[in-house]
Amino acid sequence: MANLAEACAHEHDASEEKLRSGVQSIEVGFRLLEVLTHEPRAMMLRDLAQRAQMSPAKAHRYLVSFARLGVVAQDPLSGRYELGGFALQLGLARLARVDGVKLARQALAVLHEQRDLTVGIAVWGNQGPTVVHWIESSYPAKASLKLGDVMPLLSSATGLLFAAYLPRSKTAPMLERELAQQREPPPAHATPGLPRTQDDIERLLAEVRTHGAARVEGRLLPGINAFCVPVFDAAGNLALGLIALGRESAFEIHWESEARAALNECAQRLSYELGFSAKV
Structure with missing residues (x-):
């Protein structure tokens, strides 16, 4: 035997x-x-x-x-x-067969398992950048975000990413509304640190494109840092944004941070799966 x-x-x-x-x-x-x-x-x-x-x-x-x-x-x-x-x-x-959001959900599940990050997916919807998927880490950041939330363009990492990479014709109305709020005198809806002129916006969006990612430090949600990186389709258009966030005390926000590097690597793989070929 x-x-x-x-x-x-x-x-x-x-x-x-x-x-x-x-x-x-x-x-x-x-x-x-x-x-x-x-x-x-x-x-x-x-x-x-x-x-x-x-x-x-x-x-x-x-x-x-x-x-x-x-x-x-x-x-x-x-x-x-x-x-x-x-x-x-x-x-x-x-x-014809690829589903970008489905692939992103699978990829973020792996990233969440490996690094225990709070991660999510956003796409451009009728009202603006919309959260369509969310996974909390084991130490929740207590971010008041939920599926279906529409993110502001100027005060969120997600919004900045979409504003930087989408055609201005899509984002102009939303940008103008948010900029008008910033120009209102106190105590209106102006948020400290946000752009107040078109030149301010262009400088901020140029930084996003330079680094290939958007970040905010405690701007939209007090005490919460966030990154959002782009996933491109075969035509080079922005298909979706990958989000990662965490408490300021545990989530480093500098461009060379491990969280940003891991999120960027995930986005590059997804872009490849969607047929995107970066120009050298």
């Missing part, structure tokens, strides 16, 4: 190893497709092979097969290679 158990265990281990090993030739050939994906122009064989770290002869064999399948195409005049029609169909099929 012991020998039988050992044989079964050995067979199981071998089967698991086969699953992990995969097909190496596919992984090698994929390096060529990866290079072509990130190269904006068609490439000569020698340059493509060099970038994929293989010999031209080896690269050519893969390219012949890829061309038969329509994954790559070769220009008959220049001999240069580029992605083919089937590669486009693959991309379009992926984009």
Whole structure:
């Protein structure tokens, strides 16, 4: 019986190893497709092979097969290679099936589990930036936010992010209302530290675009710091914002903080999943 158990265990281990090993030739050939994906122009064989770290002869064999399948195409005049029609169909099929909010919910669940952060998702709705998902950390920040809340543009990290990346035609009415409130004399609704002129707004939004993230320090909710980072779609448009926040005493707000880095890494992965390719 012991020998039988050992044989079964050995067979199981071998089967698991086969699953992990995969097909190496596919992984090698994929390096060529990866290079072509990130190269904006068609490439000569020698340059493509060099970038994929293989010999031209080896690269050519893969390219012949890829061309038969329509994954790559070769220009008959220049001999240069580029992605083919089937590669486009693959991309379009992926984009048609992807759900950005669903992917973001899954990604934030992992981030929450790893770092115990209070995190959320916001999208642009009829009234402005709207919270559509929320997960509290084990030490709640007591933020008075709930699903469906519309965030102000000038006093929240979420609002600043959307104001920075959306077309001004979408955000102008909301910005004008909030700016008018700031210009009202005390004791109206003006909030200390918020922009009071269009030039102030432009400087603030330029900072968001420079850092690729928005932050507020105890502005919207007293004692609460927050970051919001962008997730872009295949066309380079803002698809949604990822939020992280916490109490001032436990949530560092400087640009190089661990929370901001983790949130940014999550957003970059999601942007990639949605088809976004950052310009170098």
